[in-house]
Amino acid sequence: MSRFESSVSPQKSKKGTVAIEAKSGYLRLRWRYLGKQYNIYTGLPDEPLLRSVAETKAKTIALDILSGNFDETLAKYKPKKQEPKPQELATFEIYQSFLEFKRSQVVASTIKKYESLLEDLKRGLTPENIVQILSVTNNAETVKRKLEWLDQAYRWHGIPNPFINTKQRLKIPPKLKPRPFSADEVQLIFEGFKEKYPHYLPYVQFCVSTGVRLQEVNNLKWSQISDDMTRIQILDHKRSKTRSFRLPDLAIAALQSVDRSHEYIFTSAEGHQINHGNFRKRYWKDVLDSKKIDYRRPYLCRSTAISHALSKGANPMMVAAVTGHDVQTLYNEYAGFIESSPKMPDLF
Known part of the structure; x- marks a missing residue:
């Protein structure tokens, strides 16, 4: 049989002889070892250039048989499987x-x-x-x-x-930051809600006194409050962590005035979870108008709590831990309220 015979022949090969055959257009190797016949499909098309690759593989097998290093599992001789490359995701x-x-x-x-x-x-x-x-x-x-x-x-x-x-x-033009509410404005806001929408007064008091994100307050459940209502656990989804702190007196009083029959602590007048947009349009804006306060978003309750805490000498690290801010962001955004912030001396 020719060494490159294209048909399969049943005749036996001598020890150490590895035949290269073409089968269905592809090259395969065939040989006998210790009375057992072996076949390996190389995965190579039957082309002149690729036959030389098959020859190299055949010589490796033949030498291993003659030297007693033959790998009966054939793992050494089989073509390595190409792992499919992950497609580049759009x-x-x-x-x-x-x-x-x-x-x-x-x-x-x-x-x-x-x-x-x-x-x-x-x-x-x-x-x-x-x-x-x-x-x-x-x-x-x-x-x-x-x-x-x-x-x-x-x-x-x-x-x-x-x-x-x-x-x-990207160039971002500088702009003035919204003004936090002054202490007097906060008291006027409290008065306005007490007069017009008393159901929402505890909600506003809690937001202004804690600086917690409005969305976190809207999702706040009784299970996050200690039995004596002095401590709170916040599920900080923005930073994927939990933060816990003691509540100020005004926030405790606000909690004590709320009906505990609902899962969520602060609800709409109808007993549903507070919708931020509806609250802003229907109640918040009306109260500010009635008290002649320049309009600022309800989210400024957070900035108001932070700025007043810092201006009264609260430790910025503590404020950041309570509000869930990055400490550096707190310094960048509220530097003017920190006692150690730069100040020009009185020159004249």
């Missing part, structure tokens, strides 16, 4: 799977914000055009926020982010 798919993970980590209103980037990604954004395209329908701060969400998605997947340097091309 940015849209990367972000979409990240969102599925985030759904269990953050509240629905936050997810709705994250989802706004999905429509943008359908437009085929690239590192070269993403800032320009996002800037058409978003202000600079929103563009920055969306780039941060995209970076979170890539880091969650553990793969390099091709958009990592795009923020360097």
Whole structure:
């Protein structure tokens, strides 16, 4: 039989002889060892150039037989299986799977914000055009926020982010921060709710006295409050952790005045979970108008609590632990209220 015979022959090969055959257009190796016949399909097409590759493999087997090093499992001689390379995920798919993970980590209103980037990604954004395209329908701060969400998605997947340097091309114009409510304004707000919407007065008092995020207060349950109502546990979905602290007297008094028949501590007048948008439009704005207070969002209750705490000398580290802020962010945002903040001396 020819060494490169293309048909299968039943004749026996001598010890150490490895035949190369063509079978269905592909090369295979055939030999006998200790009375047993072996076959290996190389996976190589029957082409002249590839026959030399098969010859090399045949020589390896023959030498191992003659030297007594033959691998009867054939693992040494079989072609290595090529692991399929994972397909490169599109940015849209990367972000979409990240969102599925985030759904269990953050509240629905936050997810709705994250989802706004999905429509943008359908437009085929690239590192070269993403800032320009996002800037058409978003202000600079929103563009920055969306780039941060995209970076979170890539880091969650553990793969390099091709958009990592795009923020360097983004210029955010400075703007004045909203003014926290003064102590007098806070008292007027309390009066307004007591007069017009007393059901929501404990809710407002709790928000202003603790600085807890409004969404966290809206989702607050009695199971998160100690039996004596002096301590609270906050499920900080934004930072994926839990924080615990003692409550100030005004917050304790607010809790003590609330009906405990509902799962959620603070509810709408109808007994449902508070909807932030409805509260702002129907009650908050009306109270501020009635007391002739410049309109600022209910979220400023948080800034108001932080700024007043810092101005009274509260330890910034403690305030950050209570409110769930990053300490550096607290210094950057509220430096003017910290006693150790820079101050020009009286010169004249």
